[in-house]
Amino acid sequence: MKFLSRLITFRISHYCEKVRWALDRTSFPYVEECHLPPLHRLKTTPLGGSSVPVLVTEAQVFKDSADILKYLNTVAPPHLKLYPDSPVLRHEVEELEAQFNRKLGISIRQWGYFYALQNRSVMKELWCEGVPAWEKLLFPAMFPLARHLVHSSYNVHHESAVAAYRHTQHIFKLVSDRLSDGRRYLVGDCFSAADLAFASLSAPGLVPPEYGGRFPELKQLPDEMVEQIQILRETIAGKYALRLYQEERYVKVM
Secondary structure, three states, X not given: OOOOEEEEEOOOOHHHHHHHHHHHHOOOOEEEEEOOOOOOHHHHHHHOOOOOOEXXXXXXXXXXXXXXXXXXXXXXXXXXOOOOOOHHHHHHHHHHHHHHHHHHHHHHHXXXXXXXXXXXXXXXXXXXXXXXXXXXXXXXXXXXXXHHHHHHHOOOOHHHHHHHXXXXXXXXXXXXXXXXXXXXOOOOOOOOHHHHHHHHHHHHHOOOOOOOOOOOOHHHOOHHHHHHHHHHHOOHHHHHHXXXXXXXXXXXXX
């Protein structure tokens, strides 16, 4: 029986979406295995990891989204590469991707969880999508623990959420400035890992319909959060990320 790679995720995670998008775009065969936090540890700990995403291939286990994208670049055909061949352009792409990983993804997660964790029914939708039936049954018992772990691990509270949103706006401003000359992509004239990273990691602040997991409807979210989403959507960077989702998320590159 042929080995099929496994992607271990929370379906809603934007870091998992980043990898899922890359896998789909490069036509890499895989099956997604979704879990309820913190029950994912039952799968990731034996593999030497803690957080998701984790990609289990026949040859190796990858425990970081950047490492997964770089691996996919080595096995993808030339026209599906996520990084330019030019060393100068590749360095630029990798620098932007790292910045989005370390700053944007973390800030927008901290901001988003502050609002989402206030609504138990919304969190059930987000965390239980795609998980095994027995894990879904455990949600009522696991939610208080999972919520506590998120608050403590990601330092989620009102002041940190305010600061995280401002930091997110700053990154959006930098991306908007970069795009202000009319370019369609962040580096060069082709879609790359930099574009993919920005679009996927900014998604919780934009709520694109094409997202690979199920976001709540805006009417389910607090008015303050919806207002902040609308502000991000109206920026050059926000419109660019939404365009990438419309034009690139489910395109099969031949």
